[in-house]
Amino acid sequence: MTAHEGEKILEQTGAAIRRQRLAEGLGLKELARLSGLSISALSLIETGKRDPRLSTLDRIAKSLGTKVSTFFQDPAVDELKAGSTGSGYDLSEFE
Template sequence: MVRRDIHAARQILARNLRRFRLDKGLTQEELANAAGLRQALISELEAGKLDVRLDTLSRVALALDATVAELFQESKHS
């Protein structure tokens, strides 16, 4: 059960991160630069393949002008 919940949270994060990034008109590299991270990390997050630290997630959210909570909100259109 816990594994499934973690997988679901990663998928929600991945979808929302990509949606926020595209809504801002940013490439993965541009988002990475704005957050002070590597592009490969953004790619892994968007693929749902990465356990991420809260401080890293906070940096990404700040670069997207979003909150960490918004990155985990389930979309009604998912």
């Protein structure tokens, strides 16, 4: 993994945390209180400037009422799934 790829992962994960926090209607101060992390630490994580430990991600996820895996899902894929009316792949031609 290159340094650029690592930075991109941190930025994407931080953005996912921010989206989840805002979806829950929480400010940084409230999430800090719930998770036991400082506001500045959360801010650095959300902006991709700090590489959090897995245990820190777990504390954040639990405070937001979700799972750590939520932070690694592609929001574009989630939107496609939400708009999908099908029940999966059409494999009829392979029968």
